């Protein structure tokens with residue numbers, strides 16, 4: 266008996282050690298997608314080449330004072346010319362999937378008011394064919410923030426119902442050209458974030474907002490984000506409807522949407538804050554996902570926003586029903602949430618309409634380690650909370666972590682060694698993957714994970730001052746150098762046993 270107990274003890278200890286302490290590729294299914302992500306405006310450059318039209322970000326980044334370092338994406342990583350080199354980096358990493366987005370104004374320089382640009386189509390054909398030849402599955406975002414400037418000038422872009430036709434048309438052009446080879450589609454990247462940054466705080470183009478949310482010349486922060494979102498939700502449904510009717514059955518692909526999914530933790534263990542955290546989720550993630558799953562916005566949004574929240578007609582509700590195959594989740598951070606109905610708060614220009622205040626601090630302690638991005642703390646357990654929450658609320662619909670990553674602030678005094686010895690990023694990815702795996706063991710149907718990002722790139726408002734890459738980029742020479750985190754990820758993907766952080770069993774590839 267004693268020896269059996271001893272054996273069981275050793276077996277369970279082994280289980281404990283290999284499953285809890287030691288993250289390993291084999292803890293995820295072989296079919297699990299492990300990839301890296303990028304987006305068109307952030308890496309491509311070639312902003313006027315081969316008939317590309319101007320995008321809203323081209324125009325915005327050229328406006329003085331908008332981008333922290335005064336830079337823009339005219340050249341960025343010059344990926345348009347260096348895509349083969351970048352695909353080589355992916356091959357070295359050993360990823361089986363690559364998430365990238367299609368530049369709308371490269372394919373349709375004037376939206377549906379002009380011709381399809383065959384040179385644009387040809388660029389993405391080359392990328393898709395090159396990755397497939399390396400055994401890497403394309404995971405394609407139809408729209409990642411950048412839209413043809415033409416649509417903004419003509420009718421105010423997302424504020425007009427007109428855009429649903431334009432988005433449906435663009436999506437169909439993409440399906441026609443690429444969906445014979447692309448099996449993973451997402452309509453939008455972070456529509457819940459981009460609508461707030463564009464129409465609530467006014468920090469992204471077209472820079473519309475009202476006081477006290479921000480200081481813009483025009484806009485209405487309590488109304489316009491909800492109109493823009495309404496048009497995005499119906500644009501999403503239009504695109505999925507087209508895909509389902511004309512492409513999906515023949516080609517067997519899948520389609521979803523990617524939501525920015527911060528985890529909201531109650532600040533205090535009191536009912537008001539627990540409700541506040543729920544309300545924050547309603548006003549952020551459920552705002553987009555509830556209509557797509559259930560046909561309408563969360564009721565608390567209607568209670569608080571009243572007539573500022575648009576309504577769906579019964580026809581639209583029908584169009585919306587069950588209009589996705591998977592949920593894409595971008596998970597970076599977790600925040601404490603404080604109620605502002607019963608307590609007085611300063612206005613928060615991201616979550617404020619939910620009558621909540623968010624903070625990274627509780628009783629003088631930070632929720633996690635700070636990162637290069639203000640208010641973005643490393644909170645690995647948050648990814649498990651988000652995934653388990655989505656599993657419960659949306660009937661365990663398949664999920665992909667479409668982005669997760671760590672930013673370093675860069676300045677001119679940094680040495681080459683500072684840039685590549687990214688132990689913090691390495692540990693960040695390790696720790697988030699560990700908690701993601703825990704959610705999967707609890708039954709969450711997560712099917713993929715993409716590190717943001719392959720290479721340092723144009724980080725929106727921060728220009729080139731924030732670095733998220735597994736590879737360092739010297740923007741003067743365009744030289745790419747793998748960081749410690751790239752080596753770690755590659756070893757992990759190749760199945761080496763690695764303990765926390767930077768292990769000793771590096772592959773000789775690097």
Ligand SMILES: O=C(/C=C/c1ccc(O)cc1)O[C@@H]1O[C@H](CO)[C@@H](O)[C@H](O)[C@H]1O
Nearest residue numbers: 304454455595638639668717724725733
């Ligand atoms: O764009 C954002 C987040 C922006 C933000 C947050 C907090 C601030 O204070 C300011 C901007 O989401 C994603 O996170 C990444 C890394 O940021 C971006 O590079 C991706 O393009 C995008 O999908």
